[in-house]
Amino acid sequence: MTDLAHLNPRHRELIALVELHGHASIEFLAQRLNCSAQTVRRDIRKLCDANVLQRFRGGARIEKPQVRLGYATKQDVQQVEKGRMAALAVSQLQEGDALFLDTGTTCDHVARELLNYRKRLHVVTHNLTAALTLAAQHQLLDIHVVGGKVAGRDGALTGSRTIKELTSYRLDVAMIAVSGIDAEGYLLDFDSEKIQVKQTMMRHAGRKVLLMGSAKLCQRGIQRVAHLDEFDQVICDVPAPEEIQTLMAYPERWQEAL
Amino acid sequence: MTDLAHLNPRHRELIALVELHGHASIEFLAQRLNCSAQTVRRDIRKLCDANVLQRFRGGARIEKPQVRLGYATKQDVQQVEKGRMAALAVSQLQEGDALFLDTGTTCDHVARELLNYRKRLHVVTHNLTAALTLAAQHQLLDIHVVGGKVAGRDGALTGSRTIKELTSYRLDVAMIAVSGIDAEGYLLDFDSEKIQVKQTMMRHAGRKVLLMGSAKLCQRGIQRVAHLDEFDQVICDVPAPEEIQTLMAYPERWQEAL
DNA sequence: ATCAAAATGTAAGAATTTGATCGTTATGGT
DNA sequence: ACCATAACGATCAAATTCTTACATTTTGAT
Numbered sequence: 001m002t003d004l005a006h007l008n009p010r011h012r013e014l015i016a017l018v019e020l021h022g023h024a025s026i027e028f029l030a031q032r033l034n035c036s037a038q039t040v041r042r043d044i045r046k047l048c049d050a051n052v053l054q055r056f057r058g059g060a061r062i063e064k065p066q067v068r069l070g071y072a073t074k075q076d077v078q079q080v081e082k083g084r085m086a087a088l089a090v091s092q093l094q095e096g097d098a099l100f101l102d103t104g105t106t107c108d109h110v111a112r113e114l115l116n117y118r119k120r121l122h123v124v125t126h127n128l129t130a131a132l133t134l135a136a137q138h139q140l141l142d143i144h145v146v147g148g149k150v151a152g153r154d155g156a157l158t159g160s161r162t163i164k165e166l167t168s169y170r171l172d173v174a175m176i177a178v179s180g181i182d183a184e185g186y187l188l189d190f191d192s193e194k195i196q197v198k199q200t201m202m203r204h205a206g207r208k209v210l211l212m213g214s215a216k217l218c219q220r221g222i223q224r225v226a227h228l229d230e231f232d233q234v235i236c237d238v239p240a241p242e243e244i245q246t247l248m249a250y251p252e253r254w255q256e257a258l
Numbered sequence: 259m260t261d262l263a264h265l266n267p268r269h270r271e272l273i274a275l276v277e278l279h280g281h282a283s284i285e286f287l288a289q290r291l292n293c294s295a296q297t298v299r300r301d302i303r304k305l306c307d308a309n310v311l312q313r314f315r316g317g318a319r320i321e322k323p324q325v326r327l328g329y330a331t332k333q334d335v336q337q338v339e340k341g342r343m344a345a346l347a348v349s350q351l352q353e354g355d356a357l358f359l360d361t362g363t364t365c366d367h368v369a370r371e372l373l374n375y376r377k378r379l380h381v382v383t384h385n386l387t388a389a390l391t392l393a394a395q396h397q398l399l400d401i402h403v404v405g406g407k408v409a410g411r412d413g414a415l416t417g418s419r420t421i422k423e424l425t426s427y428r429l430d431v432a433m434i435a436v437s438g439i440d441a442e443g444y445l446l447d448f449d450s451e452k453i454q455v456k457q458t459m460m461r462h463a464g465r466k467v468l469l470m471g472s473a474k475l476c477q478r479g480i481q482r483v484a485h486l487d488e489f490d491q492v493i494c495d496v497p498a499p500e501e502i503q504t505l506m507a508y509p510e511r512w513q514e515a516l
Numbered sequence: 517a518t519c520a521a522a523a524t525g526t527a528a529g530a531a532t533t534t535g536a537t538c539g540t541t542a543t544g545g546t
Numbered sequence: 547a548c549c550a551t552a553a554c555g556a557t558c559a560a561a562t563t564c565t566t567a568c569a570t571t572t573t574g575a576t
Contacts, residue, residue, distance in 0.1 A: 008314040009281045026553080036535050041554075057542070057553065075280060083279050112278055128393065128403070132386045135413045145386070145415055147405035147423050155393045157403055165405050165419075284563080294525055299564075315532070315563065 004050055009079065010035065014043055015062075016076040018053055020219075023061035032215075075105045078213045081237035084257040085211050086110040089175060089235055090117055092209075097172045098122035100201040101130050103156040103194065104177035106211045108133065114141065124169055126162050126197055128155025151193055158193035166200045174205030176231075178212060180219035185228040185247030187212075188221025195225050207232045214238040268293065272301055273320070276311060281319035336471045337367075339495035342515040343469050344368040347433055347493055348375055355430045356380035358459040359388050361414040361452065362435040364469045366391065372399065382427055384420050384455055386413025409451055416451035424458045432463030434489075436470060438477035443486040443505030445470075446479025453483050465490045472496040 007015075010033050017032060018024045026044075030037045044060045047053045053060045086109035093099065101107050101123055111130035114121065115137050122142040125131055131145045132155075146165040148157030176198050178187040187210065189195050202208050210231040217236075228234060229249045240254040248254070268291055275290055276282045284302070288295045302318045305311040311318045344367035351357070359365050359381055369388035372379065373395050380400040383389055386408070392401045404423040406415030434456050436445040445468065447453050460466050468489040475494075486492060487507045498512040506512070 005312055006314045008316065009319065012319075037553090038535060038555095039533085042534085045555095079280050116278075128386055128390045131408060132390060132413045135386065135408050135411050138408050138410065143408035145403065145405055145408065147403055150389060150393050150396050150401035150403065152396065153393050155390045161405075161423075295563090296526080297524060300524085 012076040016073040018060055018062050019073050025059040078215050081213050082106045082109045085235045086113040088257040095119035099173040100171055100205055101125040102176045103127040106177045126157035158197055163200050169204050171205050173207045174201045175209045178225050179221040180216050186224040187226055189225050190221050192223055195223055198225050209233045211235050276318055276320045283317040336473050339471050340364045340367045343493045344371040346515040353377035357431040358429055358463055359383040360434045361385040364435040384415035416455055421458050427462055429463050431465045432459045433467045436483050437479040438474050444482040445484055447483050448479050450481055453481055456483050467491045469493050
């Protein structure tokens with residue numbers, strides 16, 4: 001166990017990317033990490049020496065000791081991009097707005113961004129980490145947590161109680177995150193309990209905002225959450241790829257976070 | 259764990275900036291903090307020695323952006339004693355027990371202790387930090403969070419909704435913490451909303467357990483929560499002082515955590 | 517007001533990282 | 547077995563970052 005203490009953000013994102021897919025090619029990683037293939041090779045060699053990854057010709061993979069990939073490492077994927085998307089989403093809020101906040105690391109970034117929002121807001125969430133982050137501003141923000149059963153390491157509350165409580169609200173905005181997207185433009189996720197929560201939030205909100213990093217564009221899920229067209233805004237860190245644009249009735253709803 | 263006591267405002271700002279994105283470069287920090295890169299390096303070195311940040315070439319990062327160090331770690335008194343009290347309280351649980359868990363740093367210690375408890379348990383709480391701690395064991399533990407409004411930096415949920423939800427439970431144990439005690443043996447606290455939650459938990463639990471560090475024996479509050487005699491166990495880190503013993507109908511309920 | 521100690525800024529040299537080049541090695545198809 | 551292609555490792559130069567040392571400023575106490 002060598003020094004895994006001072007790994008730079010690129011190392012962390014590299015690990016996260018490999019964990020996310022189980023394996024990744026040098027070229028893919030070089031493109032994602034914005035560096036040369038040479039550097040990726042060096043990083044991989046280092047991480048393999050530290051027994052974090054296993055390498056194969058052309059890339060690296062990870063033996064998953066746990067089926068569930070760590071919530072902590074998910075945070076390392078597209079950290080900067082998630083921050084930018086969160087900032088854009090928050091910048092479009094108005095004083096006094098009431099919003100639903102979904103679970104996921106992207107929404108955690110929104111919570112962090114809201115700390116710097118200096119105006120009154122109402123926030124309703126089933127996201128424990130976000131709620132705890134927001135608690136630092138509880139004098140300014142009106143934060144409501146819906147009841148439920150803790151469903152994941154990230155502190156997502158789900159279950160019939162959660163759904164039932166959500167239905168008693170009617171808010172201005174819902175900020176939703178998902179795991180992936182399919183070829184027809186439907187957003188996907190894995191946990192049906194969490195999907196129910198997302199759908200309920202959308203039904204009880206005026207403006208629906210989707211937060212989806214470009215990494216999600218090539219990822220999947222097992223169950224449909226909603227269609228792209230059901231959202232009033234789609235916030236991403238890159239412009240909409242052509243194949244996505246053709247799936248949208250209103251491609252102008254796509255927004256790129258700079 | 260070195261001295262976190264005398265952090266100047268720049269240090270706090272630096273930590274906040276690193277927390278915002280999870281990591282930050284020296285250059286970025288120097289610009290935002292209006293100081294030289296060298297000073298930033300010196301600050302970072304200090305904070306890394308204190309285990310607040312981790313450094314990497316070119317900047318620094320923080321391991322858990324979502325856990326604030328404002329609340330739990332900084333001014334928590336009697337940490338060791340609280341750990342011992344928590345261990346004693348947890349040791350008296352039985353597999354399958356269902357318990358209410360109150361807010362406060364003492365109860366956060368109980369949550370941490372429960373992580374090592376290897377048996378099935380049901381936990382109902384309005385304590386966000388505890389719930390998030392317990393989430394790491396969500397496969398083994400059945401964790402329910404009641405809905406409500408975030409009332410403090412520590413992530414306490416309160417309000418009529420919280421009370422109403424609590425009344426639908428009937429659990430084996432309630433673990434309660436308070437701010438102080440008065441001369442007649444009544445436990446005291448400050449926030450009437452939180453007091454209502456404590457009282458409701460007690461009404462809907464079989465065994466009532468009070469967790470009270472010796473520091474609380476000379477502290478006060480502004481409103482009565484309950485009397486010492488209403489608890490089936492009083493866990494403290496010291497033996498009951500004489501003046502307290504005379505106030506209790508059953509002094510044998512007092513337990514000292516070793 | 518004065519001095520000592522701590523904090524901050526500046527600069528030069530050392531160390532690390534990175535991308536590119538090039539010869540070597542592994543892989544897959546014929 | 548052979549060849550074409552892609553991946554790899556070593557090496558080097560350029561760029562960036564770190565450390566060390568020293569000058570300057572600020573702070574606190576007498």
